[in-house]
Amino acid sequence: MAQVLEFKLPDLGEGLTEAEIVRWLVEVGDVVAIDQPVVEVETAKAMVEVPCPYGGVVTARFGEEGAELPVGAPLLTVAVGAPEGLDLSGASPSSADSAAPAPSAASAGSDAEASGGSGNVLVGYGTGAPAARRRRIRPDRLDRAVADVVVTAPAASPVSAPVSAPVSAAAAAPAAVVNGQGPVPVVSPLVRRLARQHDIDLRRLAGSGPDGLILRADVDRAIRTAETTAAETAVAETAPTAGAAQAPAAAAAPAAAPAAERIPLRGVRGAVADKLSRSRTEIPDATCWVDADATELMAVRAAMNAATGPSAGPKVSVLALLARICTAALARYPELNSTVDTAAREIVRLPGVHLGFAAQTERGLVVPVVRDAHTRNAESIGAEIARLTELARTGKLSPAQLTGGTFTLNNYGVFGVDGSTPIINHPEAAMLGVGRIMPKPWVHRGELAVRQVVQLSLTFDHRVCDGGTAGGFLRYVADCVEQPAVLLRTL
Incomplete structure (x- = not known):
């Protein structure tokens, strides 16, 4: 006798409470193995594939692609255990693999582990059991299987977020x-x-x-x-009976204005909105800025990238050089590498620098984090920034790669703007903004010259330091940009 087990959207970690269905990887009637990915979902942090802890035949799917489900909402149901008279191995003439052994209702977790599966696994922590090739039960076989099913999972309880009806054949339930x-x-x-x-x-x-x-x-x-219909009936009952007198007025009535478009704040956009709102609500921020002559920095970068021979490494980006300057500045001004414990009314100085950098992607603004940036040189930081940027563009960043930052570098100059007042990436204490580097008239050694000028903006939490500290940090960064040799003192 087969049993139908209900698989619910698991807790994806990092405090996430909902996810959007991006793409179903299985259809109703498919045979799935334990830990086989069945759906691709997008959270506020990243895109992940969700593995199913049961092996058997998919009898129903809950939620259309694009629907948003809360954690704990049903994802799909799976008929596990071959019913009498139904041979799963004959599900498809071209399929040689059979479904993975399925757990019973009473021991879905332990039996799955004993048979090589993981039971109710967390995302990304399956046993790595080989997934069976995609197979589908013919409709006549599926009908016979479901007719003998004993439903052991509780009925899906109503959820607060909109959930689409299950995508299944009418005979599946x-x-x-x-x-x-x-x-x-x-x-x-x-x-x-x-x-x-x-x-x-x-x-x-x-x-x-x-x-x-x-x-x-x-x-x-x-x-x-x-x-x-109810609205039209109400209008008809309250309207005057003089139809002829109403006709000219109706003709003269202006056309109804088009309805405003409503775009749900969810996924990455919703997470960004929540974080920025919290930052503005909780953090008393202030901003200071300075123009800096980046001509020498650009010349140093060109010399680095023009080097040849065995000692020549990969190309170094301007962002990597600025990131290395930030880590040196934070070593001098550790107040800005901290956070505030509001409940305890304490400033928490953080021992290491996990440097976030803002990256614009098709999914919206994300902030990947370079771990232990204070231990890296410019070349290492640049390589890590390039790797994380590529993952961001393809939507493959994990939640761990998007959290835990202690200071953020925001290069909005790529958008062709000179300045900005960045919003601090809560719960951090500061963010350095970098405008575009462009030729401008500048007094250099007492004479007017055309130099490569950049505007640097520092937004900081006024609870962790005063303006003197913030100004000292920003001035050190500007000095390193104008005279890169200054940085050699701290290397």
Whole structure:
């Protein structure tokens, strides 16, 4: 006798409470192995593949691509254990692999471990058992399997965030019975609950899903239709009866203004909004800035990158040089490499520099973190920045690579702007902003000359230091930009 086990969206760590479905990796009827990735989701931190802790046949999926699910919401259901009369090994004439052994309802975790699976694993911490090739049970076999199923998982409880109806065939679950007057093709408890709340008769709806399955979209459409009808009825009952007199007024009425577009704050954009709002709410920030002559710095960089021979390393970027200057400045002014424990009313000086740098990607603004930047030279920092930037562009940064920063470097000059007042990346204490480096008139050695000038902005938490400390930090950075030899004293 097969059992249907419900797999819920697991806790992805880093305090994340929800995720958006990006792409399903399996279909209803597919045979999955223990720890096989079944869905790709996007969190506020990164894109991750979620492995399933059960092996068997997928009987239902919960949530369309693009839907946002809270942690603990159902993801899919899997029929585990081959029912009598159903040979999973014959699921596909071209598939030679069989499904991984599945756990029983009472020992889903321990039995899975004993059979080479991981049970209820955390994302990224599976046993590494080889995944079976993608296979699908033929509809007639799936029908027979589900007909013999004993459902051991509890029914999905209603969740606060919108969840789409399961994407499955109507035969994958028993139909609902409305008011004892016959079955209707509904699988999701959420759809039935939504219909009851809005007095929608499911027997009158034509489902748009497979085999007439009623989806949440069908119920939402019926709700909108009912609301429109009610509004039109109310207008008709309150309108004057003099139709002829109303006609000119109706003709003269202005056209309705287009509705404003509403864009949900979720995913990366939602996480950024929350962090920036918290920063502005909690941190009494102040900003100081200075123009610096970067001509010598650019010349030093050109000389580094022009070097040849065995000692020549990879190219060094301007951002890498500025990052190395920041780590040297933080060694002199450790007040800015700290955070504030608001509850304890304490300033916490941090022992190491984990340097974040702002990176703009298609998913939005992210801040990858170079770990232990204070132990690295410019070449090492540059290599790590390049590696993390590539991961950011492809959406493959892990949550650990996006958290734990102690100081942030923001090069907004790449957008063609000279200055800005950065918002501190909470819970850090400071951020250095760098504008574009461009030719400008400058007094050099008592004469007017055209020099490569950059504006540097430091936004700092006024609780951790006063303006003198912040000014000293910024002045040291500017001195190193103008005279890179100054940095040699601290190397």
